Amino acid sequence: xxxxxxxxxxxxxASTALLLARQGHRVxxxxxxxxxxxxxxxxxxxxxxxxxxxxxxxxxxxTAVTPTHTTIDIxxxxxxxxxxxxxxxxxxxxxxxxxxxxxxxxxxxxxxxxVLDEILVEAAAKAGxxxxxxFTVRELIVSDGRVVxxxxxxxxxxxxxxxxxIVVGADGRNSFVARALDLPKYDERPRCTFAYWSYWSGFDxxxxxxxxxxxxxxxxxxxxxxxxxxLVWGPSEWSREFRADVPGNxxxxxxxxxxxxxxxxxxxxxxxxxxxxxxDQSAFLRPLHGxxxxxxxxxxxxxxxxxxxGMTHAFRDAELVSAALGRWLTGExxxxxxxxxxxxxxxxxxxxxxxxxxxxFAEMRPYRHDELQLFVxxxxxQEETDRFIATxxxxxxxxxxxxxxxxxxxxxxxxxxSAGYAVFDDxxxxxxxxxxxxxx
Amino acid sequence: MPHQGADTxxxxxxxxxxxxxxxxVILHAARHGDVEAMTRTAAxxxxxxxxxxxxxxxxxxxxxxxxxxxxxxxxxxxxxTEMWEPAHLHSPVDxxxxxxxxxxxxxxxxxxxxxxxxxxxxxYGWVQARRRTETWQYSRVLEAAPDSVAQIxxxxxxxxxxxxxxxxxxxxxxxHPAIREAATRAMRDYGPHSAGSPMVLGNTRISxxxxxxxxxxxxxxxxxxxxxxxxxxFGAVVGLVRQxxxxxxxxxxxxxxxxxxxxxxxxxxRYEHLNVEAVRQHLVDIRSHDTRNGILVVTDGLFSVDADWxxxxxxxxxxxxxxxxxxxxxxxxxxxxxxGGTGVLGMQNLLGEVDxxxxxxxxxxxxxxxxxxxxxxxxxxxxxxxxxxxxxxxxLSPVQTAVVREAARIIRSPEGDELRAxxxxxxxxxRDELTGRGLTCMGEPSPIVPLLIGxxxxxxxxxxxxxxxxxxxxxxxxPVTPTGSSRFRLQVQAGHGPEEAREAARIIEGAxxxxxxxxxxxxxxxxx
Numbered sequence: 022x023x024x025x026x027x028x029x030x031x032x033x034x035a036s037t038a039l040l041l042a043r044q045g046h047r048v049x050x051x052x053x054x055x056x057x058x059x060x061x062x063x064x065x066x067x068x069x070x071x072x073x074x075x076x077x078x079x080x081x082x083x084t085a086v087t088p089t090h091t092t093i094d095i096x097x098x099x100x101x102x103x104x105x106x107x108x109x110x111x112x113x114x115x116x117x118x119x120x121x122x123x124x125x126x127x128x129x130x131x132x133x134x135x136v137l138d139e140i141l142v143e144a145a146a147k148a149g150x151x152x153x154x155x156f157t158v159r160e161l162i163v164s165d166g167r168v169v170x171x172x173x174x175x176x177x178x179x180x181x182x183x184x185x186x187i188v189v190g191a192d193g194r195n196s197f198v199a200r201a202l203d204l205p206k207y208d209e210r211p212r213c214t215f216a217y218w219s220y221w222s223g224f225d226x227x228x229x230x231x232x233x234x235x236x237x238x239x240x241x242x243x244x245x246x247x248x249x250x251x252l253v254w255g256p257s258e259w260s261r262e263f264r265a266d267v268p269g270n271x272x273x274x275x276x277x278x279x280x281x282x283x284x285x286x287x288x289x290x291x292x293x294x295x296x297x298x299x300x301d302q303s304a305f306l307r308p309l310h311g312x313x314x315x316x317x318x319x320x321x322x323x324x325x326x327x328x329x330x331g332m333t334h335a336f337r338d339a340e341l342v343s344a345a346l347g348r349w350l351t352g353e354x355x356x357x358x359x360x361x362x363x364x365x366x367x368x369x370x371x372x373x374x375x376x377x378x379x380x381x382f383a384e385m386r387p388y389r390h391d392e393l394q395l396f397v398x399x400x401x402x403q404e405e406t407d408r409f410i411a412t413x414x415x416x417x418x419x420x421x422x423x424x425x426x427x428x429x430x431x432x433x434x435x436x437x438x439s440a441g442y443a444v445f446d447d448x449x450x451x452x453x454x455x456x457x458x459x460x461x
Numbered sequence: 462m463p464h465q466g467a468d469t470x471x472x473x474x475x476x477x478x479x480x481x482x483x484x485x486v487i488l489h490a491a492r493h494g495d496v497e498a499m500t501r502t503a504a505x506x507x508x509x510x511x512x513x514x515x516x517x518x519x520x521x522x523x524x525x526x527x528x529x530x531x532x533x534x535x536x537x538x539x540x541x542t543e544m545w546e547p548a549h550l551h552s553p554v555d556x557x558x559x560x561x562x563x564x565x566x567x568x569x570x571x572x573x574x575x576x577x578x579x580x581x582x583x584x585y586g587w588v589q590a591r592r593r594t595e596t597w598q599y600s601r602v603l604e605a606a607p608d609s610v611a612q613i614x615x616x617x618x619x620x621x622x623x624x625x626x627x628x629x630x631x632x633x634x635x636x637h638p639a640i641r642e643a644a645t646r647a648m649r650d651y652g653p654h655s656a657g658s659p660m661v662l663g664n665t666r667i668s669x670x671x672x673x674x675x676x677x678x679x680x681x682x683x684x685x686x687x688x689x690x691x692x693x694x695f696g697a698v699v700g701l702v703r704q705x706x707x708x709x710x711x712x713x714x715x716x717x718x719x720x721x722x723x724x725x726x727x728x729x730x731r732y733e734h735l736n737v738e739a740v741r742q743h744l745v746d747i748r749s750h751d752t753r754n755g756i757l758v759v760t761d762g763l764f765s766v767d768a769d770w771x772x773x774x775x776x777x778x779x780x781x782x783x784x785x786x787x788x789x790x791x792x793x794x795x796x797x798x799x800x801g802g803t804g805v806l807g808m809q810n811l812l813g814e815v816d817x818x819x820x821x822x823x824x825x826x827x828x829x830x831x832x833x834x835x836x837x838x839x840x841x842x843x844x845x846x847x848x849x850x851x852x853x854x855x856x857l858s859p860v861q862t863a864v865v866r867e868a869a870r871i872i873r874s875p876e877g878d879e880l881r882a883x884x885x886x887x888x889x890x891x892r893d894e895l896t897g898r899g900l901t902c903m904g905e906p907s908p909i910v911p912l913l914i915g916x917x918x919x920x921x922x923x924x925x926x927x928x929x930x931x932x933x934x935x936x937x938x939x940p941v942t943p944t945g946s947s948r949f950r951l952q953v954q955a956g957h958g959p960e961e962a963r964e965a966a967r968i969i970e971g972a973x974x975x976x977x978x979x980x981x982x983x984x985x986x987x988x989x
Contacts, residue, residue: 207982370987395571448573
């Protein structure tokens with residue numbers, strides 16, 4: 022009998038197992054994969070994601086093999102904003118969500134999952150969690166309407182049955198736990214992006230670059246093995262045409278969004294792997310918990326990759342749920358109180374506002390005139406640029422940036438005019454052109 | 462087969478087909494029961510995708526029943542199709558409804574193009590979509606005098622009747638006989654028109670009496686009248702503040718003060734709502750590099766969509782310590798709460814103590830108009846001259862002035878105490894019933910009861926339901942509140958019976974629950 026069985030041993034699962042085991046609980050964590058291995062992921066960690074790793078004592082292991090930076094370039098229709106997530110906002114974020122602000126770091130990184138997930142799994146094992154890989158859960162054991170354990174099959178075909186006081190579903194968007202429980206989806210947002218990416222060597226641009234133009238985006242971020250993760254994305258309704266020629270259209274998208282990046286990749290880059298892709302990204306929420314089970318990470322709420330927040334949110338869930346479960350497992354609170362505390366944080370108004378922000382962003386509509394004007398107004402206003410980046414990354418609440426009096430003040434404080442940007446020359450014609458499927 | 466090892470990943474052939482293509486092959490094979498082709502192709506699918514789509518039995522295709530009789534093939538086809546077809550194709554939406562619910566007014570704030578007329582069309586398209594979907598909460602009209610119940614028509618011409626939390630008439634003066642009598646008498650004595658700026662000949666003897674009465678109510682002798690509350694706030698700030706001066710303003714202070722600050726100077730700092738310590742730090746900051754210019758600190762008393770108020774005692778002290786001047790807007794609390802109707806100032810024993818007080822008559826005093834008060838006759842003359850909205854507007858009409866004067870009299874009388882007691886009975890009944898039903902009332906008991914909704918879509922659809930269910934509640938969203946922080950602002954009146962308030966709370970809860978179900982939303986209302 023375990024205190025907890027965690028299904029899924031990646032960002033959400035291994036971290037939850039690690040934190041529960043460190044509290045002294047008996048934890049079993051299982052995954053159908055073995056490690057190291059990759060999984061569909063755009064594998065970006067924002068500074069709060071890195072801060073979680075630091076709080077858990079794992080950051081050094083990651084940064085030893087992964088390039089990190091603190092400033093990031095966000096370029097929309099040629100309007101470049103350069104900034105970083107401010108430490109005070111990071112602190113506030115951790116105080117608000119977790120009640121303490123220790124271990125905050127300002128850096129971000131792109132970490133391959135075959136690197137990161139293995140570090141997490143090893144740390145969970147070292148903390149005392151029992152880790153079983155190549156283990157496929159086939160069934161939840163339910164008794165009196167309550168989940169009490171799992172049955173499954175190991176790599177050698179042997180069948181296992183294990184029981185626990187709680188089963189944590191940390192098995193991602195396509196969660197088996199959620200499917201087995203036949204959980205409904207809420208707040209579904211079918212509009213999402215298609216994303217294609219691979220790994221290129223041969224150039225080093227320093228910090229990360231995120232570009233947007235029209236309905237397409239691209240990012241180039243240095244990652245492990247002296248490579249760059251090069252990612253392009255666009256509205257899922259263009260995906261069929263994109264797929265007709267994945268390598269060709271990847272380059273076309275790069276050239277369209279940022280001719281400079283397109284040129285660097287074309288002339289200096291060597292692609293080291295095949296191109297990966299997905300458009301399985303429509304957003305939803307699932308019920309968070311029920312008798313004998315609780316969900317974390319993508320299993321409880323999956324969102325589009327367009328703000329690259331999934332792994333950071335998985336870490337956040339792991340801290341929240343392990344703190345809540347810990348109070349229950351030690352008898353400090355009832356399970357209902359503990360789950361209500363977790364739910365309060367995860368289904369809050371701030372969370373709803375950010376969810377809306379991501380889902381709207383994921384529709385990949387061309388930027389409106391007022392949005393581009395806002396980016397121009399932000400140039401030269403470092404404090405508000407940084408706050409915008411923090412808002413985009415879900416460090417600062419959406420409601421504090423997108424507030425009338427703030428937006429009007431930004432306008433008033435603008436140091437630059439739109440005169441220097443080509444997109445404003447004939448905005449209506451440009452917008453119409455942006456609606457055309459580039460790959461048709 | 463352990464297929465996820467690092468070794469296999471690094472030997473991946475660069476020119477392997479991408480997963481989308483492979484999955485199309487698998488789908489084709491699955492539809493023909495060709496499990497061999499499925500198995501062969503599955504081995505080529507990237508580990509990334511295999512590990513991601515753990516619900517697909519990639520390794521077990523060979524064991525599938527090729528006849529499809531057990532439904533497993535069909536399930537695989539369905540799951541793979543869901544992964545590789547744009548999801549929105551499966552769930553069509555009403556484009557009007559999507560457009561109406563997805564945008565907010567700020568999306569239209571900076572339209573493109575040189576034709577000022579033509580570029581308003583985008584916004585109008587959105588307004589029309591919201592009208593068609595009956596989610597446009599603005600510009601409803603009354604069919605009769607608003608009381609605790611009102612009869613209204615929305616801007617599609619649809620009528621309804623409901624318990625009215627949409628009118629700002631906290632002490633129910635609009636139907637009070639003495640108020641109506643005062644209006645009639647002024648009409649008879651002076652006619653409907655003030656016929657001039659208060660700086661020329663727009664004021665009457667009643668205006669002077671009103672200034673005295675207001676001065677007594679807030680304990681500040683020198684009072685100036687303005688044609689609206691908005692004009693008072695805007696006029697006070699632009700009258701006093703010059704380009705080199707500074708304004709420290711609560712983030713959530715009223716629009717007239719925010720816009721006044723923006724018009725007066727570029728040195729505007731918006732401080733965290735109610736945070737007096739933040740004000741102190743900003744003051745230290747400013748004074749460390751500027752000892753020569755003025756600083757105006759601006760806050761509301763009772764905040765109009767949050768129902769809370771600052772610690773004005775400390776705020777005024779901190780201002781004096783740094784040679785800053787405090788301006789407090791008591792539009793919502795003066796008359797409706799506090800001892801003798803003295804509002805938040807009276808509740809904090811600050812009558813006569815605050816540098817500058819401004820207010821509006823439109824909430825409790827049953828009329829348009831506003832005022833600015835201080836202990837300084839010089840400030841009064843200065844604001845009259847340089848706050849453009851006083852000098853360059855027609856004065857309040859004699860009827861308005863007389864109504865406000867009579868309202869001020871009742872507010873300070875025992876009858877005022879009694880009306881406030883009835884008002885607060887209704888407020889407590891409403892708040893208790895809403896809270897008891899698991900909803901979140903923001904702020905403190907006051908005539909404004911903000912019911913937090915958060916998500917705009919939820920608020921807009923709940924509001925649509927309420928229209929036909931007998932409760933009139935104003936839904937506030939951007940630009941009144943920040944994005945993602947919409948709410949119902951329920952404005953209570955002395956005329957509301959407690960049972961009426963409880964009934965309204967039940968109806969509101971039902972509408973929110975139904976609209977949550979309509980949107981299939983799982984978000985709650987906790988703020989963080």
